[in-house]
Amino acid sequence: MRVLLGLQTLALAILLSAGGSVTAQQFGNTGTETETVRPPDPARGERLFKECLKCHTIIPGEIKIGPSLAGVVGRQPGSVPGFGYSQDMINFGASGIVWNPDNLDRFLTKPRGVIAGTKMVFEGFRRTSDRDDVIAYLSTIRG
Numbered sequence: 001m002r003v004l005l006g007l008q009t010l011a012l013a014i015l016l017s018a019g020g021s022v023t024a025q026q027f028g029n030t031g032t033e034t035e036t037v038r039p040p041d042p043a044r045g046e047r048l049f050k051e052c053l054k055c056h057t058i059i060p061g062e063i064k065i066g067p068s069l070a071g072v073v074g075r076q077p078g079s080v081p082g083f084g085y086s087q088d089m090i091n092f093g094a095s096g097i098v099w100n101p102d103n104l105d106r107f108l109t110k111p112r113g114v115i116a117g118t119k120m121v122f123e124g125f126r127r128t129s130d131r132d133d134v135i136a137y138l139s140t141i142r143g
């Protein structure tokens, strides 16, 4: 152990004397994402989806605090009949886009970062793997 620590200190000293800067990232968690990429896991996504079930269901057309998320991948944003969307969500959908893994990823990172006036009060999933897994799960739910 002592030897190992010594080696680590030595490596650090060499790195520093070589003019390199040592960031926290090289030596541990900075609070930002440093994850290894792995294939999305829809089964894990289903478990994470519990967070979303507070406000959404996957029953087509059903409205809770938020609209049904059945078939959301491939759907125009703001288009569930009878749900009172924010004007910003309606405008977002009117631009002619559909929800896809890419824009869902950005929305679920920070909803207000994508749609400033959204009514969705959710702090977002910080971890890429959490977002990937939930989106993979949502992709399996048809409308």
Ligand code: HEC
Residues within 6 Å of the ligand: 049, 051, 052, 053, 054, 055, 056, 065, 066, 067, 069, 072, 076, 077, 078, 079, 080, 084, 085, 086, 088, 089, 099, 104, 108, 117, 118, 119, 120, 121, 122, 134
């Ligand atoms: C606290 C309640 C709440 C939680 C928790 C929540 N949402 Fe929402 N969500 C909403 C509301 C309200 C809207 C409508 C937003 C608007 O009109 O601006 C919405 C809208 C959406 C939309 C757009 C739907 C459409 O028809 O265009 C998606 C996609 C979405 N949520 C996904 C999720 C996912 C995935 C989760 C879990 C990670 C989640 N939401 C968690 C309340 C919530």
